Amino acid sequence: MSIIMPVYNGEKYISEAIESVINQTYTNWELIIVNDGSKDNSLLIAEKYKNEKIKVFSKENNGASAARNYGYRLSTGSLIKFFDADDVINKEMISAQVTLAMANPDCVISGKWGRFYNNDLSNLDLRPEECWKDMESIDWICTSWKEGKSMTQSGIFLIPSTIINNTGLWDESLSLVDDLEFFTKTILASKKVIFSPQSMLYYRSGNENSLAGQQGRKASESCFRSMELSISYLLNKSKSNAALLSAANIWQSFIYHYYPSETDLVKKAEIYLTTLPKPTIKFPATIKTKGLIKIFGWKIIKRLKKYI
Incomplete structure (x- = not known):
């Protein structure tokens, strides 16, 4: 399976994100890091981890969606996780999700998520959602949107590459809320959404460089x-x-x-x-x-x- 990590000016957090991949109990993965024209030391930090499993590429700045697409085209895995460089995943996440993906072909595998603040994982704000269960794809979208918002942060999901090939990559014209467009079309093209209760994404809040903080x-x-x-x-x-x-x-x-x-x-x-x-x-x-x-x-x- 392939993990694709775009990074832009993420020197403060990228090591923690990479380490959370290295520490996975599942080991048959490749990590593709795409430096999106960072002006800080993100590239230098990423290159320290470079080996046969961790590949680092650099391109001119063109946004996170373009960086994800760039990384996807270089990937070799049949299962894909897009993972931001300021987040963290628990060590069992990929193993649990891959197991479910192998047992449920053509399905998107989801997981739990919670916010953490001040770079402290111990203050996790975990709020269970109604869609944290196995659901038909349309039902998952409707349930996720029911309160007028949807959490489709990319690191939550594991996606068969066949679905991405059929539905298309990230829309590079979008910046804010680009994940909503990508995961709506991706999930609707899947057979079902299968929930992995053992999988957790720790979503960092308060990062000044994150897309979620964009205005204008x-x-x-x-x-x-x-x-x-x-x-x-x-x-x-x-x-x-x-x-x-x-x-x-x-x-x-x-x-x-x-x-x-x-x-x-x-x-x-x-x-x-x-x-x-x-x-x-x-x-x-x-x-x-x-x-x-x-x-x-x-x-x-x-x-x-x-x-x-």
């Missing part, structure tokens, strides 16, 4: 386009009540997040909502703010927050 117009447009594509993939497969409602909640979460800063994109999302059921997710707010929302509405409250 380009990031907003990428988020919108990724949601637009992902929803189209789902609704082309199913227009069940669950699919339509999950799509509505995804759009509503976009509106809550980007109003009023990206009014044109919010308007487009609101137009999409007119063709879907009424969203069921509420504007995220404290108890005090919820009272104000009942009086003034969430849009006025969010506008006021800019000045508070």
Whole structure:
């Protein structure tokens, strides 16, 4: 199996990520590290680990999706894990997922995940999700999206290369939320999603170089386009009540997040909502703010927050 690790200015964390691969109980893997034009010491650190199993390549900066695609084209494994250079996996993860993948051909294998802060794995914030079980692919997407958000961080999953070859690689035009587009089309092309309770991804929060921290117009447009594509993939497969409602909640979460800063994109999302059921997710707010929302509405409250 092949692990593909893009890195951009990840000198603080890449050693920990690589060590978590080296420490796996499963040993029949290759790690392909793609340095995406880092300006720090990421490449030098990665090259210290270089051997017959750990291969290091460097390319000009063109984004994480392009780096993942570059690495995939160099990979030789029939099972693929895309793994970010600031995260960590538990030592049993790959063994458990490979075992399930061999027993369940053409399925995507998932696992657990939790956030950790201040570079301290002991303060893991683990919140079990309804989709942490074996599910039909469409049901997994609908369940994952039900609350208007989806966690498809790449290191959680193990994917047969045959599925990637059939559905296509990462969309290099996307930056923010590129994982949503990739994993929606990938999971929908699989037979099922099989859950591995022994597999854990430790997701680092607070990294200033992570894609999740991106802001600005380009990031907003990428988020919108990724949601637009992902929803189209789902609704082309199913227009069940669950699919339509999950799509509505995804759009509503976009509106809550980007109003009023990206009014044109919010308007487009609101137009999409007119063709879907009424969203069921509420504007995220404290108890005090919820009272104000009942009086003034969430849009006025969010506008006021800019000045508070």
